[in-house]
Amino acid sequence: xxxxxxxxxxxxxxxxxxxxxxxxxxxxxxxxxxxxxxxxxxxxxxxxxxxxxxxxxxxxxxxxxxxxxxxxxxxxxxxxxxxxxxxxxxxxxxxxxxxxxxxxxxxxxxxxxxxxx
Amino acid sequence: xxxxxxxxxxxxxxxxxxxxxxxxxxxxxxxxxxxxxxxxxxxxxxxxxxxxxxxxxxxxxxxxxxxxxxxxxxxxxxxxxxxxxxxxxxxxxxxxxxxxxxxxxxxxxxxxxx
Numbered sequence: 001x002x003x004x005x006x007x008x009x010x011x012x013x014x015x016x017x018x019x020x021x022x023x024x025x026x027x028x029x030x031x032x033x034x035x036x037x038x039x040x041x042x043x044x045x046x047x048x049x050x051x052x053x054x055x056x057x058x059x060x061x062x063x064x065x066x067x068x069x070x071x072x073x074x075x076x077x078x079x080x081x082x083x084x085x086x087x088x089x090x091x092x093x094x095x096x097x098x099x100x101x102x103x104x105x106x107x108x109x110x111x112x113x114x115x116x117x
Numbered sequence: 118x119x120x121x122x123x124x125x126x127x128x129x130x131x132x133x134x135x136x137x138x139x140x141x142x143x144x145x146x147x148x149x150x151x152x153x154x155x156x157x158x159x160x161x162x163x164x165x166x167x168x169x170x171x172x173x174x175x176x177x178x179x180x181x182x183x184x185x186x187x188x189x190x191x192x193x194x195x196x197x198x199x200x201x202x203x204x205x206x207x208x209x210x211x212x213x214x215x216x217x218x219x220x221x222x223x224x225x226x227x228x229x230x231x
Contacts, residue, residue, distance in 0.1 A: 105220060
């Protein structure tokens with residue numbers, strides 16, 4: 001079974017600064033998908049960024065980018081130019097491409113990010 | 118395009134009762150998954166439905182069940198409620214067929230069991 005570990009329960013960053021959230025995972029599969037989801041106080045889960053394990057290039061979405069290290073099974077999220085609206089719980093998630101579990105996401109425990117003035 | 122909708126948003130029940138939660142996926146999405154979110158256990162996968170068939174099930178007791186209708190709307194049912202069933206229940210829909218099968222989440226139903 002896959003596991004996802006987020007070792008930072010809480011983090012704080014000042015507005016306009018850069019912060020990196022860590023995520024490691026364990027799997028025996030060679031191809032899979034990784035995601036970062038954001039859950040603000042409103043509780044609506046929002047997809048931030050995604051990465052397919054076969055793609056060596058790190059994904060980037062505006063101010064959000066990942067550092068995907070397949071051999072180390074590490075998938076960190078970097079938020080540049082942090083904004084107050086980035087305050088939220090961030091979850092790292094894993095999905096196997098196996099058709100029997102096509103949509104099941106395995107989540108980490110989350111990192112609570114607070115952006116301050 | 119409208120997002121995933123869940124009803125009701127909040128629900129209060131007492132132990133022993135049963136509850137039914139509803140989820141309407143994004144138009145065109147045929148896969149619906151359910152997750153339970155609690156402070157202690159985090160986000161846990163309950164089950165997934167596609168074309169009215171349960172495709173995958175998480176490690177939950179048989180009190181938790183679900184179904185999917187021909188229009189892809191899904192319901193989950195919890196019978197004989199226990200205090201530990203208090204949680205945020207999230208529904209997510211996906212297209213199924215795309216490479217990522219990206220899941221879009223609804224706002225959740227907050228269930229409180231007294």
